[in-house]
Amino acid sequence: MSLFSEILQFVFTGLTIGSIYSMVGLGFNIIYNATTIINLAQGEFVMFGGLIMVFLTVVLKFPLFVGFPLTVIVVMAIGAVFERFAIHPLRNASLLTLIIVTIAASILFRGIAMFIWGKDPYSLPPFTPGSPVMIGGAVIMLQTFWVLGTTLAIVVLTTLFFGKTIVGKAMSACSFNPMAASLMGIHVRKMILISFALSAGLGAVAGIVITPMSLMDYDRGPMLAVKGFCAAVLGGLGVGYGVVLGGFIVGLLESLTAGLIHSGFKDAVALVILLFILCFKPSGIFGSEEVSKIKKF
Amino acid sequence: MLEVRRLNSFYAAVQALKNVSISVKKGDIITIIGANGAGKTTLLKTISGLILEHDGNILYEGKSLSGLLPGEIVALGICLVPEGRQIFGHLSVLDNLKLGAYLYYDRRHKDEIRENMEKVYAIFPILKNRRRQLSGTLSGGEQQMLAIGRAMMSRPKLMMMDEPSMGLAPLMVREIFRVIQELHHDGTTILLVEQNARAALKMGVFGYVLETGEIVLQGDTKILLEDEKVKHAYLGK
Numbered sequence: 001m002s003l004f005s006e007i008l009q010f011v012f013t014g015l016t017i018g019s020i021y022s023m024v025g026l027g028f029n030i031i032y033n034a035t036t037i038i039n040l041a042q043g044e045f046v047m048f049g050g051l052i053m054v055f056l057t058v059v060l061k062f063p064l065f066v067g068f069p070l071t072v073i074v075v076m077a078i079g080a081v082f083e084r085f086a087i088h089p090l091r092n093a094s095l096l097t098l099i100i101v102t103i104a105a106s107i108l109f110r111g112i113a114m115f116i117w118g119k120d121p122y123s124l125p126p127f128t129p130g131s132p133v134m135i136g137g138a139v140i141m142l143q144t145f146w147v148l149g150t151t152l153a154i155v156v157l158t159t160l161f162f163g164k165t166i167v168g169k170a171m172s173a174c175s176f177n178p179m180a181a182s183l184m185g186i187h188v189r190k191m192i193l194i195s196f197a198l199s200a201g202l203g204a205v206a207g208i209v210i211t212p213m214s215l216m217d218y219d220r221g222p223m224l225a226v227k228g229f230c231a232a233v234l235g236g237l238g239v240g241y242g243v244v245l246g247g248f249i250v251g252l253l254e255s256l257t258a259g260l261i262h263s264g265f266k267d268a269v270a271l272v273i274l275l276f277i278l279c280f281k282p283s284g285i286f287g288s289e290e291v292s293k294i295k296k297f
Numbered sequence: 298m299l300e301v302r303r304l305n306s307f308y309a310a311v312q313a314l315k316n317v318s319i320s321v322k323k324g325d326i327i328t329i330i331g332a333n334g335a336g337k338t339t340l341l342k343t344i345s346g347l348i349l350e351h352d353g354n355i356l357y358e359g360k361s362l363s364g365l366l367p368g369e370i371v372a373l374g375i376c377l378v379p380e381g382r383q384i385f386g387h388l389s390v391l392d393n394l395k396l397g398a399y400l401y402y403d404r405r406h407k408d409e410i411r412e413n414m415e416k417v418y419a420i421f422p423i424l425k426n427r428r429r430q431l432s433g434t435l436s437g438g439e440q441q442m443l444a445i446g447r448a449m450m451s452r453p454k455l456m457m458m459d460e461p462s463m464g465l466a467p468l469m470v471r472e473i474f475r476v477i478q479e480l481h482h483d484g485t486t487i488l489l490v491e492q493n494a495r496a497a498l499k500m501g502v503f504g505y506v507l508e509t510g511e512i513v514l515q516g517d518t519k520i521l522l523e524d525e526k527v528k529h530a531y532l533g534k
């Protein structure tokens with residue numbers, strides 16, 4: 001294998017894991033836009049997405065097109081229940097308290113998943129059967145295109161949602177100034193509930209499309225949350241396309257580091273990026289300093 | 298139009314309003330003056346449904362508002378221009394105005410929304426020029442205009458304003474008061490809360506003086522403007 005095709009291989013791997021980080025980052029974004037909470041249980045939504053999909057399609061033998069939406073709905077319900085029982089009752093708590101509650105939730109979710117599925121990783125068949133394609137000497141699995149396509153679709157949808165629809169703007173108004181949002185007739189608590197459900201659904205989609213490539217186990221969440229958070233901060237929290245580019249950058253650097261230097265450094269890459277960005281441009285590459293000055297958090 | 302009867306409002310253990318009764322007739326401008334901390338904001342927030350802990354009656358067109366959500370109260374035609382403007386600084390001027398129309402923002406009402414927006418722009422031409430600008434970068438006076446414009450978008454019959462002149466330059470204060478007059482002229486009933494007592498009393502027909510959560514004085518604004526106690530405490534004489 002030539003160096004060129006080897007690097008191309010790393011690039012495709014990087015883009016694929018970058019897609020997942022992007023989707024996790026976008027999940028952060030939705031809840032952040034509605035509440036300024038960073039939901040550290042976001043990775044667990046991904047994990048539930050993968051494992052519930054395995055249960056529905058491998059164990060219960062549901063076809064893909066039934067299992068996919070059903071899984072998303074179940075995980076959205078988990079997100080909604082989480083909001084109702086853990087976030088909603090604490091409406092007067094500080095932001096920090098709420099973020100710690102999301103950490104507690106992530107531990108609880110992992111416990112539940114381990115109880116149900118054990119510690120073994122599970123796999124799914126790829127969405128479209130067929131042999132990998134060769135591009136410039138690199139081997140690309142067909143599932144890669146599903147992952148990239150899904151990410152693209154989700155970026156476009158969330159950007160349109162927050163940028164163009166009145167409900168998206170109303171949702172962002174809830175975090176910026178909940179009191180003023182209520183005075184516009186926006187039902188703030190309902191918006192927050194919707195944001196948790198949407199974000200959970202998005203996590204589920206990420207988990208479903210990635211499981212055929214990288215398997216899924218109960219303990220996958222925290223690392224995904226860390227990487228997704230790096231992506232979000234790197235691109236600029238609240239900025240959809242920024243978060244996605246952030247995810248791709250983290251994914252690419254990670255894969256190139258693993259391939260060209262040593263795979264042991266892989267997980268450190270994201271943290272180094274995070275430190276750099278927090279030191280030199282805390283609003284992120286695409287976050288406007290103007291907006292971040294206006295925002296409280 | 299609006300009757301507040303023996304209202305008590307609380308922040309946890311603190312009672313911020315005691316036995317407050319006011320009455321607003323359709324087409325009036327009613328003025329409430331009072332020092333800092335008197336409870337003016339609390340009164341307006343309670344009417345808007347933002348303060349849940351209260352007893353007493355709030356009747357709007359004969360119907361009790363208690364138990365209604367802020368959005369349901371807005372839908373009835375009562376809107377609040379809150380103290381400190383509270384615009385959505387991360388959104389454009391245009392988006393702020395759109396959110397003002399949130400409760401009826403759909404395709405069916407497209408024409409009405411455009412009409413209302415033109416009304417806002419007619420009163421505040423500067424908002425039209427700045428409609429794509431991030432609203433957090435507007436000046437204080439422009440933000441107040443936007444806050445009023447956003448409230449106008451909700452189709453209010455009764456507009457409550459919490460210290461709209463606060464922190465503004467004298468020229469801008471005059472402009473804001475002119476606009477309030479204009480809104481009133483166009484048929485909106487106004488409940489105006491101010492520390493800028495003289496200007497506010499001159500504008501209203503009937504006034505209330507709020508002190509530490511209680512109404513201590515009320516009457517025609519002409520009489521209040523001549524009242525020795527009012528002159529001494531609020532008009533700087």
Ligand SMILES: Nc1ncnc2c1ncn2[C@@H]1O[C@H](COP(=O)(O)OP(=O)(O)O)[C@@H](O)[C@H]1O
Pocket residue numbers: 308311313331332333334335336337338339340
């Ligand atoms: N969120 C709050 N929690 C507790 N006390 C409050 C709160 N907001 C206002 N207060 C108290 O209620 C009283 C009335 O406040 P407010 O209605 O803001 O007065 P005004 O608008 O006339 O300046 C004050 O004593 C104030 O300290």
Ligand SMILES: [Mg+2]
Pocket residue numbers: 334337338339380459460
């Ligand atoms: Mg006040």
